Amino acid sequence: MNAVLAVRQYVSKMIEDSGPGMKVLLMDRETTGAVSVVYTQSEILQREVYLFERLDSPNREPMKHLKAICFLRPTKENVELLVQELRRPKYSVYFIYFSNVISKSDVKALAEADEQEVVAEVQEFYGDYIAVNPHVFSLNLLGCCRGHSWDPAQLTRTTQGLTALLLSLKKCPMIRYQLSSxxxxxxxxxxxxxxxxxxxxxxxxxxxxxxxxxxLDRSDDAITPLLNQWTYQAMVHELLGINNNRIDLSRVPGISKDLREVVLSAENDEFYANNMYLNFAEIGTNIKNLMEDFQRRKPKEQQKLESIADMKAFVENYPQFKKMSGTVSKHVTVVGELSRLVAERNLLEVSEVEQELACQSDHSSALQSVRRLLQSPRLSELDAARLVMLYALRYERHGSSGLPALLEELRGRGGTDRYRKLVSAVVEYGGKRVRGSDLFSPKDAVAITKQFLKGLKGIENVYTQHQPLLQETLDQLIKGKLKDSQYPYLGPNTLRDRPQDIIVFLIGGATYEEALAVFNLNRSNPGVRIVLGGTTIHNTRSFLEEVTAAGFRGRSTESSQVPRSSSRR
Known part of the structure; x- marks a missing residue:
């Protein structure tokens, strides 16, 4: 079960079926994203595809010497645009592929428009999703629900995306769902x-x-998307944002022109593939080792690489190294920026308190830690709010809740009222009354020895104690212990054996921390294959947008008490 391979094979088949000759690839906004994450432009160019166009682009010139490969979602708008295109064809022949099931009436409309008989083929290739990693897919949908009910248009799109994934992986599954959702x-x-x-x-x-x-439903675990991350892929998304494998670095101080936008793809970047699930300390060490290997070839110009700054200087001073290894210069830049943000926002200290809130149950210690950090001028508005959100979720019904005082301290820090309102909104979205699972199950106190942190050394496990609820849910599922009473089957049939091929889908968005959990479960359970999907892949900012879009805007913190969350409809 490999989502990336499934979409790649579809694209390859389209190009093969169109035969030899120069081609244009005609797409829409969504299929452009689906193709771009599995194929590089240079790879497609090698297959005689010399032009990439959007079907909705108004100023396309006629090029009768080109064959058109159309890869489009079967939407009403796309069908109408295709009808217009076929009435006045710009290319010699059209190979039309829809990313999902197309209705007979739409096919008929296309046939009637094809008076010049330029259509060679109409097929369905089910690449109607973004294949993020081999075991992770997304639909890039933000704000799928209104309250705790579906937005109808988003439900339709999600159904299409999920059924396309099943068709592309050739799976006809039994279905289980979270009863509380x-x-x-x-x-x-x-x-x-x-x-x-x-x-x-x-x-x-x-x-x-x-x-x-x-x-499953994201609201069952609102903790995971609020946490800072320390593995490479998750950390990049949290601090810089990943959009269809692209990272916008244009705001990085002193960034060179060619690094303003970089692509991180495990398919085409060996360093990223080998390091995406490693922690921040290991990545820094691995980049350093890679560069030192190269330096050994130039003994006269040996330099010591002690810090990220040294590495950046080294890359800038070696144009030939940059040429040989654009990959390394890219990762040095990304890791350098992560390092700068960690220091600037005091994220080691912030993350330690986040982990304490998520994993421990010492209320007075947690409250003290949050209050101490809220006094820090280095704490960003987002990080201050996220700490209070985590506290509000963790100690929502604690007898001596310090939430009113924390909200008052948030107010005292200045800034906008938005984040203060979002504290209560997050509790409405994923608080105790909404959850179907025990998110904060009692855990044995684990003695964690924290080593002194310096530079790139030692992001110790104090920063990665948290395990997402999904990990526990899937672990129970693999062992055949997931309760039917909480996760019933749809229909009368049930599995007699432990499942082997599992597609798990999170309404409201998955996270890269959960992607890592699935990666590890796949690795540690031979014979079990899990693919994780979500309406989107969240970082903290996008998760808070999701909460806001759902209509949970919270109340102004004039009233010191967080409101009780509305019951499910």
């Missing part, structure tokens, strides 16, 4: 309806143990 049940029913309606498409070779689709 109305959106999870609704999505499960919609996916089942599509499988029933399109039964011929889902008629795959039966396996001994049927695949399983597990549908």
């Amino acid at each position: 109305e959106p999870a049940k609704r999505l499960a029913e919609c996916v089942k309806q599509v499988i029933t309606k399109e039964y011929e498409l889902f008629d795959f070779r039966r396996t001994e143990v049927p695949p399983l689709l597990l549908i």
